[in-house]
Amino acid sequence: MSFVEDKQKIEEGDHVLAWMTRSDVRPIKVQSGELLNNRYGPFKHEDMVGRSFGAQQASSANQGFIHLLSPTPELWSLSLPHRTQIIYGPDASYIVHRLKIRPSSVVIEAGTGSGALTHALARTVSKSGKIFTFEYHESRCEQARAEFESHGLSEIVQITHRNVCEDGFAIDTDIKASAVFLDLPAPWTAIPHLFEHVDRSRAVHICCFSPCIEQVIKNIYALQAAGFQHIEMVENQARRWEGHQTMVRTVEESMDLLRDIRRRRQDGMDFRHGRVEKRKLDNYNPWGKGTRVREGDEGYNWRPVSWMETDIKSHTSYLTFAILPPTSPDKYK
Structure with missing residues (x-):
């Protein structure tokens, strides 16, 4: 699969x-x-x-x-081994949207990390697209490579062990990228190395993922110096809601169950191994231990309920977006 x-x-x-x-x-x-x-x-x-x-x-x-x-990339981000900071759904979906990534897109990613975003990018570009991702930490690179192969993404994702901030981007093909994502300690040092690997016949969208505002400031200076326009910094915040159904009984059935629990508590003395022990009835389940109840089962009614996180998930990193205009203005898109 x-x-x-x-x-x-x-x-x-x-x-x-x-x-x-x-x-x-x-x-x-x-x-x-x-x-x-x-x-x-x-x-x-x-x-x-x-x-x-x-x-x-x-x-x-x-x-x-x-x-x-x-x-799915969303579920994988919840279960994968945490080798680095994880890019979760609220940020990943927004990044894909703002970088205008679609099937057949070519994307450069620097800072593979745990590969959470790489999975989301690969699903979006599909088998007609390509992801060139770079990781400077050799052990993390090999772990991510093994996961990409195991998950059937090798034809879409090409991962390279390389420090792009110092050595630039090594891409052994003439394919040019239209979207760039940089999750690096110093993205501003990698920006000048991008130009030979991006498609200058069209607009190139970039995102820098940085945890500190000081990094954002340096990124902005570097993007301006490189000719990027429409520079904007965004911070995403999210709160998760969950809706589900819960089982309810009629008043008569509920009273019968309460009487049964009361009786069991009153008679909750049992002789075992020559001594008296109190039954553990606090967790007593009158519907049967381990019983699964499904909608439509006879004798059960259902009502919708909701669950909400009490706190808003706040800052993970700042997202700095920018656009490099094409060399031919009439091809701007």
């Missing part, structure tokens, strides 16, 4: 993202004989084969379940 494919059924060797909670999403490569273990028990990989992406799978212990999700 590639990050740019659209499949309905899970097959042996596919990549699957196991959703357990909002903060616990685990990547899996489906292989017979392997297990995913968590607090709900073991989940057999072979039981995933043939299921639809998005389906639930109960644990072998029948104590809970996970969702089997198709791999």
Whole structure:
């Protein structure tokens, strides 16, 4: 299963993202004989084969379940190993939009890092486009290369171990880029090296990703000196909302359940191994431990509820955008 494919059924060797909670999403490569273990028990990989992406799978212990999700850049950014700062969905989607990246686009990225944005770029340019990404840290470069190959992105993404700030961009092809993304400690030193690798017959869009305002100021001076126009700095903030359905019972059914819980508490003394122990009823589930309830099940009603993050996700980095005009003004787009 590639990050740019659209499949309905899970097959042996596919990549699957196991959703357990909002903060616990685990990547899996489906292989017979392997297990995913968590607090709900073991989940057999072979039981995933043939299921639809998005389906639930109960644990072998029948104590809970996970969702089997198709791999996307957004989910991968939640589950990938954190080698560097992660570029999450709110920034990644805005970057793709502002750089006007589309199928068949050619993009230069410097600062591959954990590869979160690279996955989003690869999905957008699709198999007709190309991503030239550069990482100066050799170990991170090799880890990212292995992930791109495993995820079926090798034909789209070409990764190079190189310090572009000092050595420039080494691209062994005549293909020219129309979009540039720089996530570097000193992007302003890399900007002068770009010109031989960008398509000057059209507008070239650039974004510099910098955590400090002092870096933004230096980027702006370098962009102005290089002839870039329409320079703008943006800071994204986001708050996540989630809507779902919850199960409700009729008043009569609820009263019956409460009476049952009260009775169990009153009679909650049990002789075990020659001593008296109190039953642990605080977590008693009258619907049955591990029971999964689905919409449409007889005897259950549903109502919509929502969940919201209490805090707005604030600053990760400043995004500085600019446009390099084409050499022929009539081709500006």
